[in-house]
Amino acid sequence: MDNLSMATGLRNSSDVLFLMLGAVMVFAMHAGFAFLEVGTVRKKNQVNAFVKILTDWSVSTVAYFVVGFPLAYGISFLVPAKDLLGATQGYDLVHYFFLLCFAACIPAIISGGIAERAKFWPQVFAGAIFAAVTYPVFESLIWGKNAALLQDFFKRVGGAEFHDYAGSVVVHSIGGWIALPAVLFLGPRAGRYIRGKSHPLPISNIPFLALGSWILAVGWFGFNVMSAGHLQSISGLVAVNSLLAMVGGVLSALVAGKNDPGFVHNGALAGLIAVCAGSDLMHPLGAFATGIVASLIFVYGFHFEQERLKIDDVLGVWPLHGVIGSWGGIAAGIFGQPLFGGMGGISLLSQTLGTVAAIAFALVNGFLVYGVLSKTVGIRLSDEDEFAGADLAIHHIGAYPEDHIH
Template sequence: MDTTSVGLDVFFVLLGAILVFAMHGGFAFLEVGTVRHKNQVNALVKIMVDFAFSTIAYFFIGYWVAYGVTFFMSAADLSGADAAFPLQGFALVKFFFLATFAAAVPAIISGGIAERAKFWPQVLAASIIVGLIYPFFEGIVWNGNFGIQDWFANTFGAPVHDFAGSLVVHAVGGWLALAAVLHLGARTGRYGPQGRPYPPSSIPWLALGTWLLCVGWFGFNVMSAQSVAGATGLVAINSLMAMVGGIVVATIVGRRDPGFIHNGALAGLVAVCAGSDVMHPIGALLTGGAAGGIFVYCFTLTQEKFKIDDVLGVWPLHGLCGVWGGVAAGVFGLEALGGMGGVSFFSQLLGTAMAAGYAFIAGFALYWLTKRVLGIRLTDAEQRRGADLSIHSIGANPEGEF
């Protein structure tokens, strides 16, 4: 029975890892549909290469930073011969699952810095993020490192609650992206006397990216339980309600703009991650709806008033909606509002501020150093030519371009 139970958990977490891995295709196509045609190849390549380097960084360094676990032993020991590792390689599929989360952070950043980032410097920055910056905070929230969660529990009655990563993944990724975008500056021709907004190159590709992300998100959220016994339909229904809430509000507030609508779904899903296991479905609907409004309003404010050229709007989508999700878990997770309880509003508020502040400061330092040492921005001429030809020497439709 023990072997069967472990085997079910291995399969459960493996399926979750595959679903989240598929989300990286969603990140890729969302970016492909949003950037100009001359940058589509670069968008596809960045997501795949970042995933590979991120996995290596997380395998050798990041997972140890977060959880104190290394893989420098025999395959037999890793599969359960060593008492420190569960049977049937459960620790290995858990690593796979969490690695797909870790690699989502560079995928988030990729959308913000699109069309003007040098290739190898951004790959190096992504590796440092997944090897050191991300797992440091991941270990604090999800592994109780340094006793910080104990302090929250003793001070406010509950630790910071982040079931599936509104803070650990999305807020951290979004605020790191803001730092990167500020260092990179706007794309050539985006602002100024002759500046203009660049419309998406392909709404169908953008929509495909959103659908892939939405489908995979149910693995992202539901399978964050990391065991069959811990899985609950509450997470699934809350994810669904938050997603549709984001769509509805983004449709109304965004005046039926397809970009806002498709990103509204993602905004709702980002926000519900933290409290998806403790909210009532109505609370999840309200959380997702508010996130849809936050994205539409803050995307416009960022692009037009602040003139921050965040191409896919990843700071509003992941950074701000992730922050909202962290706080919302401390509101709609309360028993008084129909939630499961076990959360503290003040823990959520302070923990959310900690996530955003840590990520922005670490990201600002990292991209400042990368900028000074290697340079991170394509030249104006390279940007006009497009990242596809400037970096990869091939366009999205080679046969039709020559």
């Protein structure tokens, strides 16, 4: 083997390892989604939260392998195993694994909004549609094989392509805005609003909620940094911008949320969601400002959603992922500018157009899928099952079985 071949092989194997480590870190984030939901719902719905997240992950894995990834990138794995390795030592396979972790975020995000009163199998089916078709279609228009169709328009109108380095819009905004129709069709949990007055329902476990936030925050550095795709493209700027946005979100939520632990731990996520899009362009202080604003959006947006609009979005996924993901797309167009110390080469108009397009796409798909399901098989548990809790009604066991031994 000559030196060139050895160098090429080493580069390919390094890229495979690099992306595989990123995939494992983002895979771990799904444990974060699970514990965040488990800590937020009541004890009678904790088992359901765990099973939903794992089931949605498993279904998404198959749906994205067979349909979604080929739809987004034009690469099919329905060939003999010897052909899957190719000349790049299976880079496409581990790239699928990495991007699967993004696609599976869509049903994981939705899960938190519809918690405690949604039927199990209709949501599993909805998640399969989103992972196989809905998300990959938009992914293909921004990152994938059909990017020229939409990106050429943005470049022609706004002067630059729509930029979303790690998915503020493509992943989080899409997931959060799809969740909104689901929450609206389901309606509030029993007892959440009585005769027009708000009655917040207690959460079960602050330590679990905090654990979920920590797991997500750690995994997020795989989410953002490994979005480079190749080891030679890794950026220390992305890592530090993610860090500064996260702590900006924490400190902002600490003040605006008046020391509330739920807001503080979700504040970290708010900052990380918002910085995804422009993490490769911003100055760290711009990322810090992006995180500060993101947390303000969540603290005041959550209150507005729950108390003014009376939308019972259990984990606040619409403001956290939907609205803040949208803010992230626009923030990249602001703090990515040289005026604010950014790298430049970005257009605020293009960022706004791309963000609005994602919102419209998500809402149309959310209302279509959940509208059809609600009119056919139904998406809400019966009053009796909701009162008993999804754990006993769906899984026939509680989170603490010894409590039911008499």
